[in-house]
Amino acid sequence: MAQVRLGNIVKHYGDSIAVDDVSLTVEDGEFVALVGPSGCGKTTTLNLVAGLLELTGGTIHIGDRQVNELDPKDRDIAMVFQNYALYPNKTVYANLAFPLQMRKTAKADIDRKVRAAAASLDITHLLQRRPRELSGGQQQRVALGRALVRDPKVFLMDEPLSNLDAKLRVQMRAELKRFHQDLKATIIYVTHDQLEAVTMADRMAVMNHGVLQQYDTPEVVFNAPLNLFVAGFVGSPAMNLFPAEVADGGASLLGPEGWRLTLSERNAARARRATGGVILGARHSMIGLHGEPATDRIPGRVYTVEPTGDITFVHVRIAAANVIASVGPDIRLRADDAVWLSFDQNKLHLFDVASGQALRD
Amino acid sequence: MTARSDGLLRRIVRHRADYLYVAPALGVMLLVIGYPIYDTVYLSFFNTPPNLALEDKIFAGLDNYGRILSADSFHEATWNTLVWTVFSTFFAFVLGFGAALALNREFRGRGLLRGILLIPYVISAVAASYVWRWLYHSDFGVIGAISVALGFTDTPINFLDNTTVVMPALIVVNVWKEFPFAMIMMLAGLQTVPDHLLRAARVDGAGTWESFVHITLPHLKGVTLVTVLLLLVTNLNSFTIPYIMTGGGPAGASEIWITHIYQLAFGRIRFGLASAYSVILFIVMMGLGYFYVRALTQGDERRGG
Known part of the structure; x- marks a missing residue:
């Protein structure tokens, strides 16, 4: 696990500014939620950390390494996507094994790690199935498992619960929080749902129009919002x-x-x-x-x-x-x-x- | 559930409006496809006189089939058809897929290149065949002249009047004509590869090649199958290019099933024999058609399930 440091990161798409001079540090083992309305730049920020988008300006450090120029595969991150992005033609086992296989891990090691991850997420009985034969919650676990097998420095999660129904979301929220506590994992978690951020995160970064509005613990953000946007966004019903x-x-x-x-x-x-x-x-x-x-x-x-x-x-x-x-x-x-x-x-x-x-x- | 146990008639009555909508199309198909098929099968059992007086035909049972299957010309045409179909399909697909992969990347002038590559597909096959015949011409052909000028050969190659070269020469034209079809199909397929899967693969450590093998290729399985089957059917049914460029010659060296059937029916006025030949081809096509429909509907079931 490692610290993640964003230094004045900027991302432009042509004339529009998606991320505007955002600086924040995610401590080793911390669960940070990036939260804001759609189009606020939170997912763009996450993709910049992942290396799926190129920075217009600023620096990103993971651990001691500056990763600006590195490919996603060299950043030692794992990502969980909103729609799970499971490989449809592969079994659950092959999905979990894929990141290890790409890193030329020995076969015996792959098997051991896949089975360990499957056991910890309670999906061992699903290993031979294909993604389309799984329920939303099960797919979610497999996606989590695929992130987990590799023991990455940072977990990046892009609205991982938003495709689940309300009841399952509450359950998975608890499981994710537990997952974080057990692993002491560094997690950057993007959500538009302020309730998810408040309930799970150690700290939350509220964004709007590409600008970081407030970055603090949920208690502080809730009790002492720095500006009108944060005041209106966090809490339900709204302030x-x-x-x-x-x-x-x-x-x-x-x-x-x-x-x-x-x-x-x-x-x-x-x-x-x-x-x-x-x-x-x-x-x-x-x-x-x-x-x-x-x-x-x-x-x-x-x-x-x-x-x-x-x-x-x-x-x-x-x-x-x-x-x-x-x-x-x-x-x-x-x-x-x-x-x-x-x-x-x-x-x-x-x-x-x-x-x-x-x-x- | 109950609908399934009902009789066909009752189902038709209950859904009469649906059937009414389909009726005109069904009627036209019966007229222009159903009846000719019936008549062809019927004629295939008769010896017909070498003129248009079909009422003088004599019932011959399966004689026509026996004669065709034992004739040397049938074996030669079948071999030619196989060579023609397999090589045309293979190269058209490979070339088309390659072009699709190239066009799927962003680069300056992509739209223009796509337009240029589509030209063979939209040109009339008849016009293209005549142009290629001139390109291949033994005395005035550009290709022959260039190969002499570059020193590949001493004298211009006689592409179309040479029994060993004629087939490859025709296949080149055919591939040139139909690779854009494969290109469009595969390009459409490539554009539906889900972006989130490619991104997931990148994060999981896959390079360009691994992403291609593990994400793109499996995703293209369906469209590949459909494209190859359609190419196979088109090539088995080819007529224009070989008929115009060589007419099956020289000495039957480029004779394929369809040109041969045409020759039998309208050259030698042997309708019974040509009909039997057509029925054989029809059976082969139905076999391919079965796989084509299965390839198309398999995806439906998967989506439905």
Whole structure:
């Protein structure tokens, strides 16, 4: 296993910029998720690490070696593809043996390693079958096995779970995480599903428009998003974001709908740093719903109520803006009830409208 | 499940609209293919007079077949047909596949080259045959003149009037004419090789050659089979090039089945004999056709399963 270091990597396709000056280090044995909406450059970044695409600029190191000019086969990586990319004319055994065979491994060694990998993934009984005779989950395991047999320095995974049904995905997610823990493997994992990133990765790199937005542990990314994009992308349902003006020298916020919210000392200090307006960000769990007004509450009206069993999401309209709050399942609210929203001031997010960046202490 | 146990008639009634749609095409095929086949088989059992008065024909049972199968001319034509078909198919396929591999890579002028390589295929076979006859001409032919100028031979080679050279000379023309077909088929096949498999193979350590052997070739198995079978059928049925260029000569050295049948039917007006000959060819073609359909539908079953 090895560390992977991306230094200011750039990838252009003609005039369009797919990856724009991305630098990040994946530590030895770390599980890093590259996450972002489609077209954000995450898969391109992965293919650059794999060597399937050529860099326009920057450097990539795997371990101590700079691999910019190396062929994929010389980078000592293994890759798991979204559609598994199993060789359709080969048996499962031959699929697993292929990377070893290409490296001129001795026959006895190949057999030993293939059987070991198959045993660890519980696919020994499938070895003589062909890929088309396997279920999606089984194909997924074979693809993983083919990556595993060679004991590579880095595993690259390109949305490996996105072709599975929801139930199987949850199961494979757990298996992948366990796989990482058991092997202490360095894994770079691309996904558009922020939930996969949050649940599995040691650190997640959020990308948008080819630019790295934030690279940190899921806890930090979730609790302290650096900018509006990350705030809106990570977490489900998405963070509530609504614009406001700074009033009373920072002591309170004035909404375009006419509400006024008194800020805590710490938040007031942040708000004063704004160059113009601010955007208020609050996750559903940080919003309280009340029956009476107060100075730190915003009036609204219940739009609709979504009970999910253990938690109930309440959509509240503040004039035209929609806010999602959550309450316990035993709280009964009905559409068009008048409510007042309060915010946990310790977990309130403030962003500068002009730059989109979080306002920090 | 129940449909299978129903009688054919009831099934036709239930799906009458479907059958109605197929009916016109079926009717035309019965008329222009079904009836001639029937009539040919029927005629093959008769001795026909050497004129168009077919009502004077005499039933002869399997005599025509016996005469054909024991005739030296049949064995010679069969041998020629085999040589013609096997070599034409082999070289057309190899050349076409090579051209397809070359055209499958990105390079400047690829579109132009593809266009140029398609020219033989789109040129009329009759026109091409006449042009090649001039190229091969023993006195005025360009090929002969060039080989003399370059010192390969002292006198121009007599390509088409020489019993040993005529067959290879015709095969060259045929290969030139039909290799673009193999090229198009294989190029289409090459373009469907899944990119993710090639990338997976690259990551797994395969070089260009290994990727070709392990990914590309297996993927091309189906299209290769279909292309070769179609070439075989086309070549077994060849008529234009040998008929125009040599008419089967000299001394039957380039006589193949179809030109021979034509000669029997319309040269010597032996319709009964020619019909029996055609039936033999028909049986051989049906055998190839069976493999062709199987090659085509095997993929369907695989996809369906």
